[in-house]
Amino acid sequence: MRKETMKAWLYAAAEMIVIVNAVLAAKGMAPLPFDKAELIEWGSYVLGFIGFVHACWKNHNWTPAAQKAQEILKGFKEDGFGGEEDA
Numbered sequence: 001m002r003k004e005t006m007k008a009w010l011y012a013a014a015e016m017i018v019i020v021n022a023v024l025a026a027k028g029m030a031p032l033p034f035d036k037a038e039l040i041e042w043g044s045y046v047l048g049f050i051g052f053v054h055a056c057w058k059n060h061n062w063t064p065a066a067q068k069a070q071e072i073l074k075g076f077k078e079d080g081f082g083g084e085e086d087a
Contacts, residue, residue: 021031
């Protein structure tokens with residue numbers, strides 16, 4: 001699935017959850033079956049995990065394409081092209 005398609009589905013699912021919770025709250029029912037403290041706790045776990053994965057993946061050359069691009073960039077910098085002094 002393409003990145004934009006995945007984002008669209010995630011946004012649609014989030015909006016549906018908001019609508020369902022609003023309807024349940026309007027009818028006097030508890031929209032979420034757990035309390036605020038549990039929501040914050042689990043939200044922290046999820047955000048922590050996402051942060052961990054992002055920190056491991058971002059700016060690390062995991063794929064062969066990224067490793068090749070890093071070699072090319074290193075060559076440019078060694079030859080004086082693309083370095084900070086040329087900016």
